[in-house]
Amino acid sequence: MKEKLIVVGNGMAGMRTVEELLKIAPDKYDITVFGEEPHGNYNRIMLSPLLSGEKTLEEIMINDLEWYTTNNITLHAGAEKHVARIDRRQRFVFSEDGTKCHYDRLLLATGSKPFIIPVPGKDLKGVISFRDIADVEIMLKAAKNKRNAIVIGGGLLGLEAANGLQKRGMEVTVVHDVNILMNRQLDTQAADYLKNELEHKGIHFRMDANTSCLEGNEYGEVTAIKFDTGETLTADIVVMAAGIRPNTQLAETIGLYCERGIVVNDTLQTYDPRIYAIGECIQHRGEVFGLVAPIWDQAKVCANHLAGYGIGMYKSKAVSTKLKVTGVDLFSAGDFLGDNDSEKIVFQDPGRGVYKKVVLKDNKIIGSVLYGDTVDGSWYFQLMRDNTSVADMRDKLLFGQHMVGDSGMQGLNATANLPDDAEICGCNGVCKGDIVSAISKSQLFTLDDVRAVTKASASCGSCTGLVEQLLQATVGGDYNEVASEKAVCKCTDYGHEAVRNAIKDKELKSFHQVSDFLEFKNPDGCHVCRPAINYYLLCAWPNEKVDDSRSRFVNERMHANIQKDNTYSVVPRIWGGVTTPDELRAIANAADKFDVPCVKITGGQRIDLLGVKKQDLPAIWKDLNDAGMVSGHAYGKALRTVKTCVGSEFCRFGTQDSTKMGIELEHMTWGSWTPAKVKFAVSGCPRNCAEATIKDFGVVAVDSGWELYVGGNGGIKVRVSDFLCKVSTSEEVKEYSGAFMQMYREQGNHNERTAPWVERVGLSYVKSEIVDNEDQRKAYYERFLESQKYAQVDPWKQRASEGVEKHQFIPLTQVS
Amino acid sequence: MEPEIEKIMNQWIEVGHVDDVPRLGSRVVSSPFGDIAIFKTKDNQLFALRDKCPHKGGALSQGIIHGHKVTCPLHNWVISLLDGEAQGFDEGCTTTYQVKTDGSLIYLALSETAEASQTAAT
Numbered sequence: 001m002k003e004k005l006i007v008v009g010n011g012m013a014g015m016r017t018v019e020e021l022l023k024i025a026p027d028k029y030d031i032t033v034f035g036e037e038p039h040g041n042y043n044r045i046m047l048s049p050l051l052s053g054e055k056t057l058e059e060i061m062i063n064d065l066e067w068y069t070t071n072n073i074t075l076h077a078g079a080e081k082h083v084a085r086i087d088r089r090q091r092f093v094f095s096e097d098g099t100k101c102h103y104d105r106l107l108l109a110t111g112s113k114p115f116i117i118p119v120p121g122k123d124l125k126g127v128i129s130f131r132d133i134a135d136v137e138i139m140l141k142a143a144k145n146k147r148n149a150i151v152i153g154g155g156l157l158g159l160e161a162a163n164g165l166q167k168r169g170m171e172v173t174v175v176h177d178v179n180i181l182m183n184r185q186l187d188t189q190a191a192d193y194l195k196n197e198l199e200h201k202g203i204h205f206r207m208d209a210n211t212s213c214l215e216g217n218e219y220g221e222v223t224a225i226k227f228d229t230g231e232t233l234t235a236d237i238v239v240m241a242a243g244i245r246p247n248t249q250l251a252e253t254i255g256l257y258c259e260r261g262i263v264v265n266d267t268l269q270t271y272d273p274r275i276y277a278i279g280e281c282i283q284h285r286g287e288v289f290g291l292v293a294p295i296w297d298q299a300k301v302c303a304n305h306l307a308g309y310g311i312g313m314y315k316s317k318a319v320s321t322k323l324k325v326t327g328v329d330l331f332s333a334g335d336f337l338g339d340n341d342s343e344k345i346v347f348q349d350p351g352r353g354v355y356k357k358v359v360l361k362d363n364k365i366i367g368s369v370l371y372g373d374t375v376d377g378s379w380y381f382q383l384m385r386d387n388t389s390v391a392d393m394r395d396k397l398l399f400g401q402h403m404v405g406d407s408g409m410q411g412l413n414a415t416a417n418l419p420d421d422a423e424i425c426g427c428n429g430v431c432k433g434d435i436v437s438a439i440s441k442s443q444l445f446t447l448d449d450v451r452a453v454t455k456a457s458a459s460c461g462s463c464t465g466l467v468e469q470l471l472q473a474t475v476g477g478d479y480n481e482v483a484s485e486k487a488v489c490k491c492t493d494y495g496h497e498a499v500r501n502a503i504k505d506k507e508l509k510s511f512h513q514v515s516d517f518l519e520f521k522n523p524d525g526c527h528v529c530r531p532a533i534n535y536y537l538l539c540a541w542p543n544e545k546v547d548d549s550r551s552r553f554v555n556e557r558m559h560a561n562i563q564k565d566n567t568y569s570v571v572p573r574i575w576g577g578v579t580t581p582d583e584l585r586a587i588a589n590a591a592d593k594f595d596v597p598c599v600k601i602t603g604g605q606r607i608d609l610l611g612v613k614k615q616d617l618p619a620i621w622k623d624l625n626d627a628g629m630v631s632g633h634a635y636g637k638a639l640r641t642v643k644t645c646v647g648s649e650f651c652r653f654g655t656q657d658s659t660k661m662g663i664e665l666e667h668m669t670w671g672s673w674t675p676a677k678v679k680f681a682v683s684g685c686p687r688n689c690a691e692a693t694i695k696d697f698g699v700v701a702v703d704s705g706w707e708l709y710v711g712g713n714g715g716i717k718v719r720v721s722d723f724l725c726k727v728s729t730s731e732e733v734k735e736y737s738g739a740f741m742q743m744y745r746e747q748g749n750h751n752e753r754t755a756p757w758v759e760r761v762g763l764s765y766v767k768s769e770i771v772d773n774e775d776q777r778k779a780y781y782e783r784f785l786e787s788q789k790y791a792q793v794d795p796w797k798q799r800a801s802e803g804v805e806k807h808q809f810i811p812l813t814q815v816s
Numbered sequence: 817m818e819p820e821i822e823k824i825m826n827q828w829i830e831v832g833h834v835d836d837v838p839r840l841g842s843r844v845v846s847s848p849f850g851d852i853a854i855f856k857t858k859d860n861q862l863f864a865l866r867d868k869c870p871h872k873g874g875a876l877s878q879g880i881i882h883g884h885k886v887t888c889p890l891h892n893w894v895i896s897l898l899d900g901e902a903q904g905f906d907e908g909c910t911t912t913y914q915v916k917t918d919g920s921l922i923y924l925a926l927s928e929t930a931e932a933s934q935t936a937a938t
Binding site for chain 2: 452453459522523524525526527530531550551552553554555557558562564565566807811812813814815816
């Protein structure tokens, strides 16, 4: 028989937990839900747009009544289903109307209650809060035939209510007890910008104002608000939006330990082990919650424990806030005020209505407030959550992430003013309108959801920032998911570093040892974590046979690039881009012999034979091998090419022999597997014809030696490389480049190119390891050369002449 | 339908030895109806699917196998080996075929699963 789970509270937190639970253990429980509101489950964040008329009730429903039926959930909805009593010993829940249900596990998701300021008149008719659909209905009714609205509270909720009522045609005055609007999220300057903007929209303010009472008429309806200064204002409706308090009433009645909220541990369990609690009603490590992002995290953890998997701990993370008032753009996160030990970088442009402030401590972002231009909010937030040092980009920080150009989106950075037919995802041809309507129609909340449904940002990922903006703007302000994809993939909650440490510390030697030890949700992993972990294994144990071809992406398994028609491309290595007539003849002969439909020169100074059939691969490789050529690894997360210019041997400007340098570097680095592809270039003079400053490792010859550059990229995000240092000899070039390769190999995340890696760890750190610390550099270099001993084996020769993986290229049988 | 083809479709055809298909790997059987991929999962179960992703025709035999699923190498669609259905929000289906072992030999039935499952059950 199934166990019985009862959920008290039919709000977002409770139902999200149920959804997560159904995903991982659909048959474990008979689920019963008690909710006081007579609806299905709706998106409470969307009450503001519902009030302002930008959304309809249907649009904000997450799960309608049919959903409960389909999923075999018993829903007791309505005021009479208020849960009055719980018998914890016998494990029964009793509702007001006498409904009695037994439980094995109980989930409390009772949410929060608005804080009603204790003034005379607070119980008059027309004095309401802003928490549910019923409140919105009262406001909408008032807006039809009443004129004056007072909103008490100039915080996030209060301003959204004021905006909504004003849009519905009422005269709105916001009453706030201090002089800074949204003082929990904004500093004085940003609050002033906001106040000006809202005043411009027609909302009035009474700042520093304390309410002494609310006055009413003979019918008990509110008529005015009176301040302690004696001033009164006419009021037909008063909205109390002075904050929320965790709703612990039921929990306290049944004797569960509560402080400000229901106290839970890291698994969302209360002091009664059969009872879990989640959402705005809880208190976790002293903290209470009001925004949706942490609650989503809680739902995941809680569902996992309810399902009996017993893994996952809830850790509270920093959250950010955005205001959902059309035309007002503001963002706030972390410690935005700072103190004597922190520094503030501020940008102000009153003419454009733009204010940006980032607070730093020890060169790390600890908070930020943005007004008017919030495009970079999620970037700052990510830097803050990742604890990234911004020492190397302080000079550009406030100008935003778009200082690096993105390809494929015409340099667009802001989505707000784009028309619906503006193409956001250039890979998959997805327009703004498609994304926005998918988000509202399919109730998408996370970037992964949007990727799955629309395919936007699901290919190269360069439009991720834009898609996130659309998600924020559409789902609503106080929701903020930053692409802090710390976990390797959905199979595990562990991040790349944790996995690598486990491999080293526990001497794990295969994917399944890793997935067993770290208790992966899918024992076989998926197409994301399998190649990643395979790489980490072979980086950690270079001289052991840990490489598993079945965890390799097809290209690295077949040693050729798969094409759209399932043929392959063959790119022989051409050292430093320098070839010979004999090599060219051999390539031409092979192209003729195997009917290669297209012969193309690549950007990396190689020759690409496109359209080779799978079964022909070993034979064409054999021919190329016989002419002295080896695999060019154009298919791998590996050293791809070392591009060179002519250099001093022929060029009248050349200062050093760049081709010779390039060929030597390629001989040293070829065959190495890396977290993502790696490209080198060597230029013979500062004219830089080999374009060395947009390569992962670039070498530029000058008269007195070689300049070394790292972290460049010419693809998705053009990034000019950073200057690492200058060296005198070609031996040093090799040592520094080998050390850099090894450092990246050991510390870069799988699929993370050197450009984002250098940005993530900071150039200063790379310099401190490679340039300043000679011992460290030599140790990296030695480890690199050691691993190369085992890596420099031509995979083509193994397959063409030694029968390795022969079955890959021939059919099992032919049925005719 | 040609009587010859009909004959092929209604019989179990021996296609190879179980050890010919590597674990978490696949092999391809060429047939008059196109390539058919035989997959072997971690738990040593065999599955047969048309070697063509319902999305853009990628060779599923070249994908990474995980659980009872395979990820297409072209655009990362995840296809169920059980029924050929695309997973997640993707929509599409690849034909599945009946496959069985007798001793150490693998047999394949070229009639599509829907009909074949009847005979296989008996």
